[in-house]
Every structure is written in C-alpha cells, then in structure tokens.
Amino acid sequence: xxxxxxxxxxxxxxxxxxxxxxxxxxxxxxxxxxxxxxxxxxxxxxxxxxxxxxxxxxxxxxxxxxxxxxxxxxxxxxxxxxxxxxxxxxxxxxxxxxxxxxxxxxxxxxxxxxxxxxxxxxxxxxxxxxxxxxxxxxxxxxxxxxxxxxxxxxxxxxxxxxxxxxxxxxxxxxxxxxxxxxx
Numbered sequence: 666x667x668x669x670x671x672x673x674x675x676x677x678x679x680x681x682x683x684x685x686x687x688x689x690x691x692x693x694x695x696x697x698x699x700x701x702x703x704x705x706x707x708x709x710x711x712x713x714x715x716x717x718x719x720x721x722x723x724x725x726x727x728x729x730x731x732x733x734x735x736x737x738x739x740x741x742x743x744x745x746x747x748x749x750x751x752x753x754x755x756x757x758x759x760x761x762x763x764x765x766x767x768x769x770x771x772x773x774x775x776x777x778x779x780x781x782x783x784x785x786x787x788x789x790x791x792x793x794x795x796x797x798x799x800x801x802x803x804x805x806x807x808x809x810x811x812x813x814x815x816x817x818x819x820x821x822x823x824x825x826x827x828x829x830x831x832x833x834x835x836x837x838x839x840x841x842x843x844x845x846x847x848x
Contacts, residue, residue: 683804685751685774686813687843689821690717692836693749693772693796696828701746702726704769706736707753711810711846714750737763747771747828751804758784761824765791770827774802777820794831796823798838810845 690713697703702724705714715727726741728734736752737759747770752760757775764771765788777797779785802821803813823829 682807683751683754684806684810684845685713686803686805686840686845687713687717688838688840689774689802690714692798692838693823693825693828694718694721696772696796696825696830697723697747697749699723702744704728704741704745704748705750706734706739706748707750713843713845718749736760740767745769748773750774754779758782761785761788764826770825772796772823772825772828774821775824777822779824792826794825794829794833796825796829796834796836798822798836800838800840802838803840805845812842812844 694717699722703714703718703726705712705718705725705727707729708715708727709729709731710727712727715725718725724745726743726745728736728739728741730736748764748767749772751774754776757779760773764773780789780795797820801817801819803815803817805813
C-alpha cells in the first residue's frame with residue numbers, strides 16, 4: 666500500500682514546524698547524566714524537551730530563533746554539558762556541522778534517512794550513535810499542541826555523540842497523550 670503521507674508531505678523550511686511529544690523525549694533521558702546541564706537550542710519554554718528535562722531536575726538552558734537566539738550564531742554564556750533537541754530538518758547538514766564544531770555531547774532527533782548523504786558521512790564516520798524505535802514518532806504540528814498528529818510518514822531516531830553507550834540501541838516507544846501547552 667502506498668504511503669499517502671509521504672507523497673503529500675512538505676519538504677521545506679515551512680514544514681520544519683514539528684514538535685516533539687513528551688513520550689519521545691523520555692527514551693533519551695536515561696542516557697543523560699542527572700548532573701548535566703542541557704542546552705535545548707531549538708526550544709521554547711513549552712517544548713517537551715525543556716519541560717521534561719526541568720521536571721526531572723536537569724539544568725536546562727533553552728533558546729529559540731524567535732527569541733533572537735539563532736543556533737548558528739548563538740552560544741549560551743552559561744556552561745552546558747550537552748545539546749538535546751529536535752532541530753529543523755531542512756538544515757540538518759548545517760546543524761550537524763555546528764554540533765561537531767561545538768564539540769559537546771549531543772542527541773538530536775532526525776529522520777532516520779539522514780544516515781545517508783555525502784556531506785554527513787564525514788561527521789558520522791567520526792562517531793555517531795543511534796537510539797531508534799520500534800515505531801514512528803508522531804509529532805505535534807503548528808496549532809495542534811493538545812494532540813500529536815498520527816500517521817507520520819518518516820521514521821526518526823536520536824543521532825547522538827558522547828551520550829549513548831553503544832552504536833545502535835533499539836527501544837520500544839510507548840506512546841501516551843500529554844499536551845505541549847496547557848490551554
């Protein structure tokens with residue numbers, strides 16, 4: 666059967682607005698030391714990353730381009746131990762370049778097919794580990810903060826450096842409902 670979602674999906678900067686549900690943040694948390702401060706560079710205060718990390722006692726520094734803090738030119742003044750977020754997929758090559766230049770441990774959600782690409786190969790061959798799942802993550806979309814959109818057309822995984830103990834970890838993704846914003 667043809668995946669209609671794949672055929673009708675956006676593949677540009679405007680389609681980058683996909684927000685991570687809480688259930689997709691939880692699997693990475695067990696690999697981040699509790700005493701670390703985490704920079705979430707693509708996150709507003711209501712993001713699942715910022716909230717879940719804060720609720721579990723992590724130090725959290727968050728920033729967002731809408732607040733004048735563009736990842737490509739901004740680095741927090743406060744010290745941080747790692748970077749965790751769901752970056753815009755349309756500029757994943759530039760994001761990976763910056764992540765490796767920052768030389769900090771990171772875990773970023775990207776489409777699984779991001780493994781392929783000549784430009785990314787030079788980074789990945791120098792240390793990339795994956796946390797992948799038994800099912801696809803269903804993301805919240807703009808204006809749909811109460812519920813995530815079901816039936817995503819692509820698989821996602823955490824692309825990590827300096828966080829996971831093994832090269833590939835496969836986990837069961839346990840979905841549950843929790844809104845991003847309290848309306």
